[in-house]
Amino acid sequence: MPLLMTSTPDEDYAVRLSPGASFSIPSTAKVLDSVQLAELERTFRTWATESARQDVRASRQRILLIFLLIRHSGAKLNEVLELRFGDIDLEKRVVILAGEDKEKGRTVEIPDDLAEELRTALSQGAHAPDDALFRIDPAHVRRKFYEQAEACGLPRDFGNPSTLRRSRSVELLRGNLPLPVVQRLLGHSTPNLTAAHLEVSEEDVHHAARQYVDRESSRRTSARNIFFGKIVEMNKGDIQSEVILQTLGDLRITSVITNTSLKRMRLKIGTFATAEIKAPWVLIAGSVDAAENSAENRLPGVVMAVNAGKVNVEVLVRLSEGTEICAVVTATGFHRLKLKVNDPVWTLFGAYSVILNRE
Structure with a gap:
């Protein structure tokens, strides 16, 4: 690109x-x-x-x-x-x-x-x-x-x-x-x-x-669920703004923050920042199930590890450019997907789930 x-x-x-x-x-x-x-x-x-x-x-x-x-x-x-x-x-x-x-x-x-x-x-x-x-x-x-x-x-x-x-x-x-x-x-x-x-x-x-x-x-x-990069696009609304971060691995992470936060953090195109997503906010979808989804962030990867409990399952996914993202999903939802290590998956999270921190 x-x-x-x-x-x-x-x-x-x-x-x-x-x-x-x-x-x-x-x-x-x-x-x-x-x-x-x-x-x-x-x-x-x-x-x-x-x-x-x-x-x-x-x-x-x-x-x-x-x-x-x-x-x-x-x-x-x-x-x-x-x-x-x-x-x-x-x-x-x-x-x-x-x-x-x-x-x-x-x-x-x-x-x-x-x-x-x-x-x-x-x-x-x-x-x-x-x-x-x-x-x-x-x-x-x-x-x-x-x-x-x-x-x-x-x-x-x-x-x-x-x-x-x-x-x-x-x-x-x-x-x-x-x-x-x-x-x-x-x-x-x-x-x-x-x-x-x-x-x-x-x-x-x-x-x-x-x-x-x-x-x-x-x-x-990249630490798990933390992405470092540069703001490359901003779409300002009346109350909130959409901010797009391009990472060192060429991923594009979309976040929505309030205009008050935008001003307080002095964010603008070219500013370097980190995007953080908490594991419970990350959803997992099978390799063909990501297209029909409203999540602004849809990142392909491969299941690297699964830590299963009685109620929750922690899933570690390696993304296409080598970074890792962790998701915590219910055991029922995970078993429904029938996923195992090395299976291709999509990680999904909404723009409102992304926390921006200025570098």
Whole structure:
């Protein structure tokens, strides 16, 4: 699905970082938000696996890893291409970035899932610590990045590695990671005046970064019945408004809230929020029973687990994009459906059952 392009963050070009500190983005700056970055990642992953030739898939997988490292570490392209096998510590889930100047290396946290992908890549044969991880022409990498940006519905220059690096810095700042921490993680040598009065130790940098990366990972995998995303559509009525959230997994969650709440929470298109649905409000339908239903939210999935009691049954469903949603239904209703683990189902819940929380 083509993405809506934005050249600025979603919050009036400024996000509060700490008392007295903020950042601003010029209106001409090219920046992708978290949802757009997630969609670009899906495009890369599809491309990396769609070839019938194993050697082509292996080559594309390396390009995917380069993208993921830039996207999640904010590294420069040359820093990633200069990585050696010894620069990756999978136990600590960090990479050491320096480019050609190894004396000025910095340690950057990476998400658990990226660490596992790197573990798989590193397991292909024996390697010495000084062996290069990637031996790829930078111009070739840039061309593939531009191609995938266009395949995702973006202008090709939004696939530029420097745009991804800039987008990561804005994403970290928007997530309230302190400005000095972001500057250290991205290797900025000169702090600006806003952060000049702040001193951050190396230990504090890595503690803050690890907390943020772990929280970010939980958003991508999604806690049960909680969806993180961006508001992409709003239909305002006299008393209540319909709000549509696009998640990182490209689901669309519809909620209805009062206009008073809309104003109090300062929600608007582009705002990031979480949608929460309590398990008793989630209904389960068989694979062919969802069409004739008034529920605004109808999400297909597969039954992963069933915890049956005398009165109620807890049903865990994995949705099509990998997240999980839990429903609590009556034992009578569940037995009527005759469902078992691995059966396809629909999860249904109304717009009034969705609770929105601003991020």
